[in-house]
C-alpha cells in the first residue's frame with residue numbers, strides 16, 4: 252500500500268487528494284492543525300483518514316505533499332525533517348514560488364529523504380476544501396523543479412504518481428520558474444488589484460462606474476478577488492523578481508502615457524499591433540496558469556420560475572454548471588443571468604441549447 256500524506260487539504264491539496272483517493276493500492280491521509288478541519292476532510296470524503304498529529308500523518312508515508320500557504324512551507328518542512336520518516340520518502344509541495352523552498356530544502360537535506368519542488372499551474376480565486384475539484388489539474392502544466400541532488404529514481408516515482416492528476420509534467424529550474432510565473436501570473440494579479448482599486452476610487456465619487464463596469468471588466472479583473480493572505484505570501488516571497496517586473500511595468504505604462512500625451516497615433520497603432528501579434532499566437536483555450544473564463548450571459552425576463560427552467564434545461568442535457576449568478580432585474584430592464592462552465596465543450600453546448608429555446612445569449 253502506498254501512503255500519500257497531504258498537509259493542508261484546501262483547494263490544491265483537496266483536489267490532489269481527490270485524484271489519488273480510491274486509486275488501487277493508494278491511501279490518502281490529510282493533516283490540519285484544526286480539529287474541525289480534520290473532521291470536515293473525512294466527512295466530505297476527500298481523504299481516507301485525517302489527523303491533527305503531524306507525526307501520525309507523516310509516518311510511513313511514501314509521499315508527502317505540502318499544500319499550505321507559501322510562508323508555512325519552510326516551517327512545515329523543518330518539522331517533518333526532524334521526524335523519523337520512511338526511508339526513501341519523497342516530499343514535495345504545490346507552492347506558487349519555487350526558488351526559496353528549493354534552496355531551503357537543499358540546505359536542510361536529510362539522507363534518504365528527497366525533496367522535489369512542485370507547482371501545479373492551475374487553480375482559481377477561490378480557496379478551501381469545499382471547492383476542491385477532481386478535474387482541477389486535468390491538462391494543466393505541473394512544474395517540478397528537481398536539482399542535481401535529486402535521484403532520477405525519486406523524480407520518476409513522483410511523476411508516476413502524478414499521472415493520476417492527468418496534468419502535463421514539465422521540468423523547470425526553480426529560479427527560472429519564479430521569473431516566468433512572476434511575469435505571467437503574479438504580475439497580472441497585481442495589475443488586476445491596482446486596476447480594480449483605481450476604479451473603486453472613482454466609484455466612491457460616482458456610483459455609475461460600478462453600474463457600467465459589467466461583463467468584460469469583471470472578466471479581466473476576476474483574479475483581483477483572490478485570497479489576500481495567499482497573495483501576500485507569494486508576492487513577498489518572490490520579491491526581487493516582482494520588483495523588476497513592476498519597474499518594467501511602469502516603463503510600459505510610461506511609454507503608453509507618452510504616446511497619448513504626444514498624440515502619437517502611429518506609435519499607439521504599433522503598440523497594439525505588437526501586442527496583438529504576440530497574443531494571437533498564444534495557444535488558444537489551452538489550460539494555462541490563469542484559469543480561462545467560460546461564462547455565458549442570458550437575458551432573463553422578469554417572470555417567476557425562469558431561473559429554474561434554465562437550470563433544468565441544462566441539467567436535462569447533462570451540461571454541468573460551475574456557477575450561476577443573477578444580476579438583479581428591475582421593472583424597466585431585463586435581468587441578466589451569468590452561467591459559468593468548467594470547459595469550452597459545456598459552454599458551447601449550453602449556447603446552442605439556449606438559442607434553440609429562444610433565449611438571448613451573449614458571451
Ligand SMILES: NC(=O)C1=CN([C@@H]2O[C@H](COP(=O)(O)OP(=O)(O)OC[C@H]3O[C@@H](n4cnc5c(N)ncnc54)[C@H](O)[C@@H]3O)[C@@H](O)[C@H]2O)C=CC1
Nearest residue numbers: 259260261262263318319320321346347373374375378379
Ligand atoms: N489557489 C490557487 O489557485 C493555487 C495555489 N497554489 C499554492 O497552493 C498552496 C495552497 O493554496 P490553496 O489550496 O489555494 O489554499 P487553501 O486556503 O484552499 O488551502 C490551504 C490549506 O492550508 C491550511 N492552512 C492555512 N493556514 C494554515 C496555518 N496557519 N496553519 C496550518 N495550516 C494552514 C488550510 O487549512 C488549508 O487546508 C499555496 O502555497 C499556494 O501558493 C498553487 C497553485 C494554484
Ligand SMILES: O=C(O)C(=O)Cc1ccc(O)cc1
Nearest residue numbers: 347373374375376540541542
Ligand atoms: O485564478 C486564477 O486564474 C489563477 O491564477 C490561479 C492560480 C493562483 C496561483 C497559482 O500559483 C497558480 C494559479
